[in-house]
Amino acid sequence: MPMLPRDRAELILALGKAGWSVNAIAEQLGYSPTTIRSYLSGRKTPGVRTARTRLLTDALADYSRQRLTEDPHLRPNALFKELKELGFQASRATFYRELQQVKQPSDPPSHPDQDLLDLAGRSRLFTDAHADHIRQCLARDPNLRPNALFKELKGLGFQASRATFYRELRQVRQSAEARSDPDRDLLLDLVRRSRPGAGPGEHTVVLPRPVAPITGELLSSYLPRLAHANHLTLAEVLAVLPTWFTTKINNPDELAQHHMLAPATTDALSALARLARTNPQHLAGALPAFGAAHTRGPVRATTACRCCTARRGVTEPVPVHLPVHLKLCTRHGIWLSDTGQPNLDVTGCPEIITAQHRANRLLRRYTPQQLVLAHEVALAAVPPWPATPADIPLHWRHRLLTLQTINHNRRRDIGTDHDAYTRAAKYPDVIALVPGILSIRENKQDPLATSPRPRPPRRP
Numbered sequence: 001m002p003m004l005p006r007d008r009a010e011l012i013l014a015l016g017k018a019g020w021s022v023n024a025i026a027e028q029l030g031y032s033p034t035t036i037r038s039y040l041s042g043r044k045t046p047g048v049r050t051a052r053t054r055l056l057t058d059a060l061a062d063y064s065r066q067r068l069t070e071d072p073h074l075r076p077n078a079l080f081k082e083l084k085e086l087g088f089q090a091s092r093a094t095f096y097r098e099l100q101q102v103k104q105p106s107d108p109p110s111h112p113d114q115d116l117l118d119l120a121g122r123s124r125l126f127t128d129a130h131a132d133h134i135r136q137c138l139a140r141d142p143n144l145r146p147n148a149l150f151k152e153l154k155g156l157g158f159q160a161s162r163a164t165f166y167r168e169l170r171q172v173r174q175s176a177e178a179r180s181d182p183d184r185d186l187l188l189d190l191v192r193r194s195r196p197g198a199g200p201g202e203h204t205v206v207l208p209r210p211v212a213p214i215t216g217e218l219l220s221s222y223l224p225r226l227a228h229a230n231h232l233t234l235a236e237v238l239a240v241l242p243t244w245f246t247t248k249i250n251n252p253d254e255l256a257q258h259h260m261l262a263p264a265t266t267d268a269l270s271a272l273a274r275l276a277r278t279n280p281q282h283l284a285g286a287l288p289a290f291g292a293a294h295t296r297g298p299v300r301a302t303t304a305c306r307c308c309t310a311r312r313g314v315t316e317p318v319p320v321h322l323p324v325h326l327k328l329c330t331r332h333g334i335w336l337s338d339t340g341q342p343n344l345d346v347t348g349c350p351e352i353i354t355a356q357h358r359a360n361r362l363l364r365r366y367t368p369q370q371l372v373l374a375h376e377v378a379l380a381a382v383p384p385w386p387a388t389p390a391d392i393p394l395h396w397r398h399r400l401l402t403l404q405t406i407n408h409n410r411r412r413d414i415g416t417d418h419d420a421y422t423r424a425a426k427y428p429d430v431i432a433l434v435p436g437i438l439s440i441r442e443n444k445q446d447p448l449a450t451s452p453r454p455r456p457p458r459r460p
């Protein structure tokens with residue numbers, strides 16, 4: 001009988017203490033009753049890690065991996081602070097060294113540069129073979145820089161100079177932004193003549209169409225939407241806003257509250273509210289770039305609930321940052337997957353929605369970090385999704401089928417084999433284990449228990 005990972009063994013003890021029967025634990029965790037009994041009777045003790053060479057425990061490593069996946073722009077420093085709160089003892093230098101080991105060999109790729117893809121499709125300088133090659137390169141490495149791409153093309157006999165290549169790229173970028181509209185020139189003229197920071201009594205530009213922000217929306221999404229609704233380019237909107245905005249949206253992590261930018265935040269907020277004819281409190285409460293309260297804890301990157309955005313008349317997907325424990329919109333029953341994965345309608349599985357409410361309630365007693373860590377431990381304790389359909393437990397199979405049916409009918413583009421389905425289907429089982437894990441950790445004087453007092457719960 002192989003030794004179980006410590007977290008799972010501890011979980012068996014915790015469930016036993018909580019009054020679960022041997023069979024119930026065996027069924028829940030997917031181990032034989034004999035194994036369960038051997039731990040409950042004390043014949044076996046949860047394995048103590050021998051010769052621990054790494055200071056990040058498995059649980060903290062899982063926590064870090066999860067945070068890096070769900071918030072691709074998370075800065076190491078912010079992660080270090082979260083781990084400190086969870087009781088991580090080692091120095092910052094040790095942390096950075098170990099972080100390298102935690103990061104997956106292949107970090108999740110971001111989206112390929114759309115402008116480079118467009119260039120491949122449009123430029124007359126390229127042969128079809130060049131264009132195909134560019135698409136392949138970008139598919140292989142979405143972070144490919146224009147300069148590296150230029151070198152690749154040179155190797156394939158591309159004739160034009162670097163300057164020509166960049167000029168074409170610039171043209172693609174500009175034409176992607178340009179929109180033709182009869183009102184546009186008039187409006188543009190108005191925008192050009194007014195400058196930010198106009199004194200009292202001077203004319204201040206106000207855009208004709210106000211655009212309400214979506215909770216958790218990034219500036220890099222809100223500003224283009226505002227521009228588009230008013231038939232302007234992003235550059236034109238940025239031109240009438242304080243430079244604070246240009247700096248912010250050029251920063252891959254616009255949530256970082258840089259100390260140089262902080263003093264100008266209030267002015268920036270009122271300038272944008274004036275331009276967009278929106279209430280400043282409303283803007284500040286919705287956009288994390290202004291330090292929105294709900295995103296002061298750890299956040300995850302996802303796409304906003306399509307029903308919430310549709311209520312505001314927005315049909316395109318809106319990238320948002322939400323508190324890390326929020327996996328779904330409980331109002332509409334939409335499962336919010338990590339960025340790049342489809343959101344799912346889970347209204348057919350009310351227990352998934354109930355599980356989210358349960359997680360929300362746990363935040364009254366625990367910090368978001370503690371909750372995420374316990375979630376990771378629970379995820380490791382729940383048996384992996386079986387490879388053969390026949391082995392899938394009945395209740396999972398039922399959920400999977402329900403989710404596949406609802407979502408496949410609604411949106412043809414979501415394949416029925418997507419990971420998002422199994423994640424959503426497992427979620428209630430995972431959350432069911434979390435309170436037990438949190439309480440053993442508390443009772444055992446685990447570093448988790450010595451974390452600072454939990455913050456009050458937050459609503460999305």
Ligand SMILES: [Zn+2]
Pocket residue numbers: 305306307308309329331332333334
């Ligand atoms: Zn919603």
